[in-house]
Amino acid sequence: DQQVKQNSPSLSVQEGRISILNCDYTNSMFDYxxxxxxxxxxxxxxxxxxxxxxxxxxxxxxTVFLNKSAKHLSLHIVPSQPGDSAVYFCAAxxxxxxxxxxxxTRLHILP
Amino acid sequence: DTGVSQNPRHKITKRGQNVTFRCDPISEHxxxxxxxxxxxxGPEFLTYFQNEAQLEKSRLLxxxxxxxxxxxxFSTLEIQRTEQGDSAMYLCASSQKGITEAFFGQGTRLTxx
Numbered sequence: 712d713q714q715v716k717q718n719s720p721s722l723s724v725q726e727g728r729i730s731i732l733n734c735d736y737t738n739s740m741f742d743y744x745x746x747x748x749x750x751x752x753x754x755x756x757x758x759x760x761x762x763x764x765x766x767x768x769x770x771x772x773x774t775v776f777l778n779k780s781a782k783h784l785s786l787h788i789v790p791s792q793p794g795d796s797a798v799y800f801c802a803a804x805x806x807x808x809x810x811x812x813x814x815x816t817r818l819h820i821l822p
Numbered sequence: 823d824t825g826v827s828q829n830p831r832h833k834i835t836k837r838g839q840n841v842t843f844r845c846d847p848i849s850e851h852x853x854x855x856x857x858x859x860x861x862x863x864g865p866e867f868l869t870y871f872q873n874e875a876q877l878e879k880s881r882l883l884x885x886x887x888x889x890x891x892x893x894x895x896f897s898t899l900e901i902q903r904t905e906q907g908d909s910a911m912y913l914c915a916s917s918q919k920g921i922t923e924a925f926f927g928q929g930t931r932l933t934x935x
Binding site for chain 2: 717720743745747754755800804809811812815
């Protein structure tokens with residue numbers, strides 16, 4: 712049972728434009744959400760997180776939006792840069808600090 | 823380097839052999855996680871520790887898998903009688919209790935031939 716779903720396996724975005732990565736979850740007990748970025752042959756790198764008491768968190772070019780009623784979150788990257796090309800994982804946790812990951816979305820930034 | 827360290831980075835083993843991986847977490851972190859990642863999938867939760875106590879073990883983890891964190895510092899993951907389906911990237915992460923963000927090591931890539 713996939714509790715965290717990333718339905719787009721890949722996404723291509725022009726350099727300088729906005730990248731929007733989406734994530735849905737099914738477990739209403741999740742109260743903390745994270746995004747990780749992964750390059751080939753490396754471990755995932757923490758990017759940004761959001762608590763369920765907020766609906767938006769911003770860190771530089773990265774903003775995460777949370778819609779609890781829809782059980783949906785999204786990561787916005789503005790402006791997109793070539794170094795943003797990577798696999799992005801959405802993850803969620805529910806109080807026990809156990810982190811459950813989605814399958815990832817591969818982001819390609821086009822020149 | 824004060825990040826999460828995993829050894830070895832790569833391991834090739836013959837089917838049926840036992841393998842052991844080591845993870846050294848960030849020194850002040852008391853939570854330690856093991857994940858497995860295969861091609862096209864996200865990291866799958868295997869188990870995690872609070873200090874030396876193993877809090878949960880995924881049903882993905884068969885009896886051939888065992889993890890320990892004997893002194894609450896480094897951890898080992900052992901796979902006995904390896905099978906080809908065990909080929910994957912094994913990831914370790916650590917965090918501080920109460921702070922959900924976990925930081926990953928570079929992983930150990932296991933190939934069972």
